[in-house]
Amino acid sequence: MKILLIEDETTLGESIVSFLRNEGYVCEWVKNFDAGREKIFIYEYDCALIDITIPGGSGLEIVREFKKSNQKTGIIIISAKNSLDDKISGLDLGADDYLTKPFHFAELNSRIKSVLRRRNFEGSKEIIFKNIRLIPDSQEIFVDGKPVNLTKKEFSLLLFLVSNKNRVLTKESIAEHLWGDDADMIDSFDFIYSHIKNLRKKIIDEKGNTLIQSVYGIGYKLLIK
Amino acid sequence: MKLLTKTSIYYLIFSLILFLIGGIFFYIQLREILDEEFTEDLYKKKELVLQYINDSSKIPQSSNLIGDKISVTAGTQQINEELKDTLIFDPVEKEYLQYRQLIFHVKAGNNINIVTISKPLFESEDLIDGIIRWFIIVSVIMLILLFFLTRLLSKKMWTPFYGTLNLLQNFDINKNEAVLFSSVKISEFKMLNDEIQKMTEKIRRDYQSLKEFTENASHEIQTPLAIIRSKIELMIQSENLLPEQLNSLKDIYETTHRLSKLNQSLLLLAKIENRQFPETQNIELTKLIEGKLSQFEEMIVYKSITVEKKFTNTSELKINAYLADILFSNIILNAIKHSEQCGKLSIELNRNSVIVTNSGAPTEIPPEKLFQRFQKGNLSSDSTGLGLSIVKQICMTYNFRIQYFYHEGNHVISIFF
Numbered sequence: 284m285k286i287l288l289i290e291d292e293t294t295l296g297e298s299i300v301s302f303l304r305n306e307g308y309v310c311e312w313v314k315n316f317d318a319g320r321e322k323i324f325i326y327e328y329d330c331a332l333i334d335i336t337i338p339g340g341s342g343l344e345i346v347r348e349f350k351k352s353n354q355k356t357g358i359i360i361i362s363a364k365n366s367l368d369d370k371i372s373g374l375d376l377g378a379d380d381y382l383t384k385p386f387h388f389a390e391l392n393s394r395i396k397s398v399l400r401r402r403n404f405e406g407s408k409e410i411i412f413k414n415i416r417l418i419p420d421s422q423e424i425f426v427d428g429k430p431v432n433l434t435k436k437e438f439s440l441l442l443f444l445v446s447n448k449n450r451v452l453t454k455e456s457i458a459e460h461l462w463g464d465d466a467d468m469i470d471s472f473d474f475i476y477s478h479i480k481n482l483r484k485k486i487i488d489e490k491g492n493t494l495i496q497s498v499y500g501i502g503y504k505l506l507i508k
Numbered sequence: 509m510k511l512l513t514k515t516s517i518y519y520l521i522f523s524l525i526l527f528l529i530g531g532i533f534f535y536i537q538l539r540e541i542l543d544e545e546f547t548e549d550l551y552k553k554k555e556l557v558l559q560y561i562n563d564s565s566k567i568p569q570s571s572n573l574i575g576d577k578i579s580v581t582a583g584t585q586q587i588n589e590e591l592k593d594t595l596i597f598d599p600v601e602k603e604y605l606q607y608r609q610l611i612f613h614v615k616a617g618n619n620i621n622i623v624t625i626s627k628p629l630f631e632s633e634d635l636i637d638g639i640i641r642w643f644i645i646v647s648v649i650m651l652i653l654l655f656f657l658t659r660l661l662s663k664k665m666w667t668p669f670y671g672t673l674n675l676l677q678n679f680d681i682n683k684n685e686a687v688l689f690s691s692v693k694i695s696e697f698k699m700l701n702d703e704i705q706k707m708t709e710k711i712r713r714d715y716q717s718l719k720e721f722t723e724n725a726s727h728e729i730q731t732p733l734a735i736i737r738s739k740i741e742l743m744i745q746s747e748n749l750l751p752e753q754l755n756s757l758k759d760i761y762e763t764t765h766r767l768s769k770l771n772q773s774l775l776l777l778a779k780i781e782n783r784q785f786p787e788t789q790n791i792e793l794t795k796l797i798e799g800k801l802s803q804f805e806e807m808i809v810y811k812s813i814t815v816e817k818k819f820t821n822t823s824e825l826k827i828n829a830y831l832a833d834i835l836f837s838n839i840i841l842n843a844i845k846h847s848e849q850c851g852k853l854s855i856e857l858n859r860n861s862v863i864v865t866n867s868g869a870p871t872e873i874p875p876e877k878l879f880q881r882f883q884k885g886n887l888s889s890d891s892t893g894l895g896l897s898i899v900k901q902i903c904m905t906y907n908f909r910i911q912y913f914y915h916e917g918n919h920v921i922s923i924f925f
Contacts, residue, residue, distance in 0.1 A: 501744055
């Protein structure tokens with residue numbers, strides 16, 4: 284999977300690139316408008332992460348170019364401009380998603396996977412790990428071949444964990460993923476624990492061990508070795 | 509009161525006073541002139557009588573014809589010439605009428621004759637009455653004509669002013685459109701328009717730069733925060749961290765998260781204050797509230813809160829969709845947050861109000877300070893203390909009234925549309 288990152292902030296760009304490479308993506312990174320345009324004329328990408336405020340022009344312009352030259356590329360706009368206008372015009376232009384800085388890498392990862400899943404029609408629409416089979420489109424899950432009943436929230440929590448398997452997901456990023464930015468109004472994330480507890484009971488490996496591990500007050504991770 | 513009405517009224521009052529003073533002055537002058545004229549006339553008559561006696565050596569007969577009366581009577585002694593006003597009974601009119609009399613004596617040989625010349629004054633009264641009557645009629649006609657003329661002229665003169673006013677009324681800073689005045693010939697109005705043009709330009713520019721500053725500040729602060737956060741997220745993935753290190757990282761992470769939220773909330777407040785959410789649409793409140801309740805269902809279940817809904821109204825509210833979402837998120841989440849375990853949450857939607865009630869311990873914040881920024885019930889809490897300020901700010905934007913009170917173990921927040 285090939286990803287293009289257009290981001291002018293060096294430190295953030297480095298972090299994103301190193302994160303994406305760790306996740307096994309091939310990642311190219313440019314820092315300005317002209318370089319970005321050049322890339323999309325020459326190469327093809329599965330997904331592009333585009334910052335709106337970049338030197339030399341607007342990221343929205345690049346989204347437009349992308350849509351003209353390569354329909355298949357999934358586009359995620361990343362921007363610190365928490366402005367509704369940009370979001371609407373970005374999505375109008377054909378971007379698949381919009382992520383506001385600062386974002387959790389786990390969230391970015393989950394969004395990229397979701398975009399790739401939606402875009403990649405030829406590929407498998409199932410996610411299989413250990414004894415578990417997940418079908419995101421129909422929100423179905425089979426453990427040891429037997430269907431398991433999950434609530435909508437539990438399913439998205441599982442999908443979020445699966446998208447970021449073997450990575451620690453902070454409570455904050457889980458809360459934001461499931462309940463949106465509003466979740467921060469709540470003082471404690473204790474209720475996430477109750478959610479995880481329910482999910483733990485349902486998602487167990489062949490030996491009856493849990494797959495979801497809690498990490499020292501920070502968060503949780505799905506362990507698939 | 510309209511400018512035109514006001515000027516018209518002033519104009520009318522001043523003209524009336526002016527005409528009144530003028531009229532009185534005119535009347536007094538007229539009287540004086542006529543009075544002098546009458547006295548002069550009497551003396552002229554006396555000269556005539558004397559001349560007549562001198563020429564004809566005869567004493568004239570008394571005459572009581574129309575106009576001046578002359579009576580001649582025999583006197584016994586010389587008298588001083590006398591001029592006086594008196595009343596004489598008129599047999600025709602059957603009333604006393606005012607006359608001015610000049611009494612003097614004439615010597616004819618040894619005889620002394622007393623001559624009285626009486627001049628009726630009522631003629632002059634009639635004359636004055638007539639003149640004044642016409643004066644008033646002409647004045648009133650002039651007044652009315654002038655009134656309408658000035659009104660017409662004022663209307664014409666003030667037209668550019670009303671044009672300017674109209675343009676200013678339609679001026680919307682959020683629309684980012686320049687105010688364009690049509691050209692005006694009157695220099696004062698031209699100056700006014702030029703000044704307003706300059707001012708609105710400046711306001712628009714300042715507003716624009718403020719907006720840009722707000723967004724740029726967000727950009728500039730969010731990016732470093734994003735970097736800190738992403739670095740921590742990368743670090744915690746490491747397998748070989750000591751528990752103390754992990755604990756420190758957790759604290760740094762949580763603090764950064766809070767800082768980021770705080771920044772976002774403050775920016776949102778600034779944006780609402782700057783009226784940067786001008787678009788409105790009709791929002792179905794029942795749908796919005798139901799949506800929020802299902803969004804936060806897990807938290808409600810976690811706290812075992814009983815939810816009670818009383819929707820007596822299904823009408824829509826004209827509001828910005830984003831702000832409506834935030835408004836209801838914040839009041840409902842606030843109620844969930846401050847609700848006790850196994851508490852009760854009730855949402856009542858009426859024709860022009862929404863009342864959110866939740867059971868819980870009384871707050872330490874005085875109710876009047878509840879909507880102020882950075883007021884937190886629990887100092888150690890992670891909340892930004894801005895949630896209700898944002899609610900308040902949104903309410904202020906739309907002129908909704910918001911109130912809070914605590915009653916019998918219940919927190920009650922009401923918003924009146």
